[in-house]
Amino acid sequence: MLAQIPTLRAFAFSLCGNFERADDLVQETLLKAWQHLDKFEEGTNLRAWLYTILRNSYFSELRKRRREVEDVDGKMTASLSVAPTQHGHVDMQDFQKALNLLPADQREALVLVGAAGMSYEEAAAIAQCAVGTIKSRVNRARTRLTQMLGMSEDDLPGSSAFDAGP
Amino acid sequence: MHEDDERTPGAKNTRKPEIKDASALPQHLGRKLRSLFSDVEAQPVPDRLRELLEALAAKEKKPE
Numbered sequence: 257m258l259a260q261i262p263t264l265r266a267f268a269f270s271l272c273g274n275f276e277r278a279d280d281l282v283q284e285t286l287l288k289a290w291q292h293l294d295k296f297e298e299g300t301n302l303r304a305w306l307y308t309i310l311r312n313s314y315f316s317e318l319r320k321r322r323r324e325v326e327d328v329d330g331k332m333t334a335s336l337s338v339a340p341t342q343h344g345h346v347d348m349q350d351f352q353k354a355l356n357l358l359p360a361d362q363r364e365a366l367v368l369v370g371a372a373g374m375s376y377e378e379a380a381a382i383a384q385c386a387v388g389t390i391k392s393r394v395n396r397a398r399t400r401l402t403q404m405l406g407m408s409e410d411d412l413p414g415s416s417a418f419d420a421g422p
Numbered sequence: 423m424h425e426d427d428e429r430t431p432g433a434k435n436t437r438k439p440e441i442k443d444a445s446a447l448p449q450h451l452g453r454k455l456r457s458l459f460s461d462v463e464a465q466p467v468p469d470r471l472r473e474l475l476e477a478l479a480a481k482e483k484k485p486e
Contacts, residue, residue, distance in 0.1 A: 258467070258475055265471075266463040270455075279468055286471065290478045351454045370452055371459035402448055 257286065260306055263372070267307055270367040271314050273356040281317075285310040307372075308382050311364060318360055346405050354404040358397055365393035366401075 264285060268278035288309050289296070296305055355363060361383070368379035369390065376394075380387045 258472070261467045261471055261475075262463045262465070265465065265467075266459045269462045270459055278462075279471060282471055283474060286474055286478070346450065346454060348454065348458065351451065352458065355455070355458075366455065367459065371455045398448060398451070401451055405451065 257289065257302075257306075260303055261286075263303060264306055264310055267367065267372060268310055268314070270355070270371060271311070271360070271364060273352060281310055281313055284313045288313070301378075304374075304378055304382055307368075308384075311382060315360065350405065354401050357404060358400055362393045362397035362400070365390050366397035369394050370398075 261282060264282045265278055268281040268285075269275060272278055272281065285306055289306055296302070355366075358366070364383055365379060368374040368382060369376060374382070376387050376390050380390045383390060
């Protein structure tokens with residue numbers, strides 16, 4: 257399980273954009289995984305199993321925070337702006353900011369497929385939704401990200417831009 | 423705008439500080455996302471997480 261920590265941290269950080277929270281999420285994931293190790297089927301994908309535990313923790317925490325901050329989220333999204341791209345160059349900070357402004361379910365889909373190298377099917381299993389839902393979330397995510405970073409939808413090339421897999 | 427040049431051979435691997443061709447941006451973003459992820463992945467495991475696993479392993483012996 258030790259070997260899975262780096263990829264879990266990368267997934268957690270991509271989701272929440274904060275190292276301390278990311279490590280808290282990984283810690284929670286490891287504890288839960290350890291408690292329920294008997295539920296893990298040998299020979300199946302350990303990474304996918306751990307990812308599922310992690311994203312469930314993330315989304316339940318998000319729901320709790322939503323109830324507390326209620327509609328602050330929407331206002332924040334509206335007021336936080338991302339610097340427009342200059343000559344198509346986007347620096348990492350702006351990119352991260354834009355990523356964090358995406359709806360969480362879209363960010364999750366984009367990260368799973370576009371960075372973690374999951375297939376649409378694997379991503380759907382982790383996010384517990386239909387394959388088509390993952391595909392549309394990825395598409396919406398890349399459209400929004402591109403818009404936020406100052407590009408219009410017309411500038412989008414083929415839909416494969418964010419696909420890592422086949 | 424024309425999108426003809428978006429897949430210019432070799433464009434993927436050249437690390438230019440800026441990309442003039444606007445249609446190249448989404449690919450540029452895809453690379454950003456992957457490098458964000460892999461940069462974190464490349465970091466050493468924080469002590470508290472390593473120690474947590476060691477403590478769990480010491481408490482009850484379960485397979486790694």
